[in-house]
Amino acid sequence: MVAPSPTSMRVRTRKTKAVGIPTIDLSMERSELSEQVVRACEEYGFFKVVNHNVPREVVSRLEEKGTEFFSKSTSEKTQAGPATPFGYGCRNIGLNGDMGDLEYLLLHTNPLSFTETSKTIANDPTKFSCAVSDYIEEAKELACKILELVAEGLWVPDKFSLSKFIKDVDCDSVLRINHYPPVNKNQDQYEQLDQARVGFGEHSDPQILTIMRSNNVGGLQIETPDGLWLPVSPDPNEFFVMVGDALQVLTNGRFVSVRHRALTNAAEARMSMMYFAAPPLNWWISPLPKMATPHNPSLYKPFTWAQYKQAAYSLRLGDTRLDLFKVQQKEDTSIVDILVQPK
Numbered sequence: 311m312v313a314p315s316p317t318s319m320r321v322r323t324r325k326t327k328a329v330g331i332p333t334i335d336l337s338m339e340r341s342e343l344s345e346q347v348v349r350a351c352e353e354y355g356f357f358k359v360v361n362h363n364v365p366r367e368v369v370s371r372l373e374e375k376g377t378e379f380f381s382k383s384t385s386e387k388t389q390a391g392p393a394t395p396f397g398y399g400c401r402n403i404g405l406n407g408d409m410g411d412l413e414y415l416l417l418h419t420n421p422l423s424f425t426e427t428s429k430t431i432a433n434d435p436t437k438f439s440c441a442v443s444d445y446i447e448e449a450k451e452l453a454c455k456i457l458e459l460v461a462e463g464l465w466v467p468d469k470f471s472l473s474k475f476i477k478d479v480d481c482d483s484v485l486r487i488n489h490y491p492p493v494n495k496n497q498d499q500y501e502q503l504d505q506a507r508v509g510f511g512e513h514s515d516p517q518i519l520t521i522m523r524s525n526n527v528g529g530l531q532i533e534t535p536d537g538l539w540l541p542v543s544p545d546p547n548e549f550f551v552m553v554g555d556a557l558q559v560l561t562n563g564r565f566v567s568v569r570h571r572a573l574t575n576a577a578e579a580r581m582s583m584m585y586f587a588a589p590p591l592n593w594w595i596s597p598l599p600k601m602a603t604p605h606n607p608s609l610y611k612p613f614t615w616a617q618y619k620q621a622a623y624s625l626r627l628g629d630t631r632l633d634l635f636k637v638q639q640k641e642d643t644s645i646v647d648i649l650v651q652p653k
């Protein structure tokens with residue numbers, strides 16, 4: 311196994327900001343609710359949802375299966391790998407040399423796919439895939455509900471214009487269970503330097519929306535619009551929602567995908583479950599008609615989800631891959647140039 315290089319795996323922990331993450335109560339009156347969802351997407355691209363109606367038992371069953379798997383021996387876990395495309399991964403993230411202080415299970419949400427992958431993961435694959443299936447169903451429903459609220463809050467005529475992208479049977483959504491092992495504080499060189507280990511380096515998620523849940527151990531941080539890292543207090547009973555790159559495009563840049571990272575400076579193991587909601591591979595992604603107008607033309611060239619994924623997998627984790635799809639702006643014309651143009 312390749313040892314992580316000290317310079318690429320550490321970050322300073324001091325420059326963070328103590329402000330609140332938006333919390334949205336899904337039981338609220340609908341028009342106020344859709345407004346709040348849009349505001350949170352615009353301001354942070356990130357928020358917490360409460361009163362989500364996801365049964366606790368569905369979450370705890372998947373958590374139990376994850377804990378069971380990660381407590382196996384390294385050689386047993388390795389038999390479920392590599393995670394390219396699906397299965398167990400350890401330290402390696404993606405295909406281009408990114409590394410983190412974590413291990414994980416990556417599963418496609420297509421039932422045929424995760425049923426097959428489950429055979430290499432669990433001693434009782436049927437129970438494992440059943441826990442996965444129930445969790446995916448709930449996470450998908452929550453993601454659809456949020457996208458429908460977004461459409462309403464943006465006054466888009468068709469309430470389903472965003473949720474339809476992730477409802478299709480052929481959608482390319484994935485589920486990832488991340489496990490960040492605890493760090494022994496006494497022995498850890500980073501602790502002594504007041505630096506934290508990077509569990510999962512900074513990045514934005516390429517998909518439309520991410521639904522995230524973790525156990526009661528902190529580590530996730532989001533980048534605020536003014537460039538500060540904001541630690542997210544863990545809340546195992548609730549879900550966190552992240553705007554992904556594809557939703558940034560669908561809203562023509564009105565929402566910006568949230569950059570985030572996970573640190574592992576905790577004494578306890580952290581486990582997160584991430585549902586990444588994506589469209590089918592051959593679907594085109596470009597701003598919703600209402601979001602691009604002659605006065606506010608599309609900022610992005612149209613692309614299929616397959617093309618975007620291919621671009622993402624050819625780059626590093628932290629790269630801003632949407633730059634590749636930006637419409638070339640006309641040579642920077644200042645407002646003065648426009649005003650002095652002869653008629």
Ligand SMILES: C=C1C[C@]23C[C@@]1(O)CC[C@H]2[C@@]12CCC[C@@](C)(C(=O)O1)[C@H]2[C@@H]3C(=O)O
Pocket residue numbers: 403404405406408416484486513514515516517586622623624625626627
């Ligand atoms: C380095 C990478 C890992 C990643 C694919 C990517 O090329 C860039 C984004 C990463 C991410 C983040 C969200 C979940 C994920 C499965 C995805 O689709 O994009 C991961 C990919 C991965 O871990 O393989």
Ligand SMILES: O=C(O)CCC(=O)C(=O)O
Pocket residue numbers: 486488510515522524529530570571572582584
């Ligand atoms: O574990 C976390 O909180 C974040 C992980 C993450 O960003 C990811 O899996 O894409």
Ligand SMILES: [Fe+2]
Pocket residue numbers: 513514515570
């Ligand atoms: Fe992420």
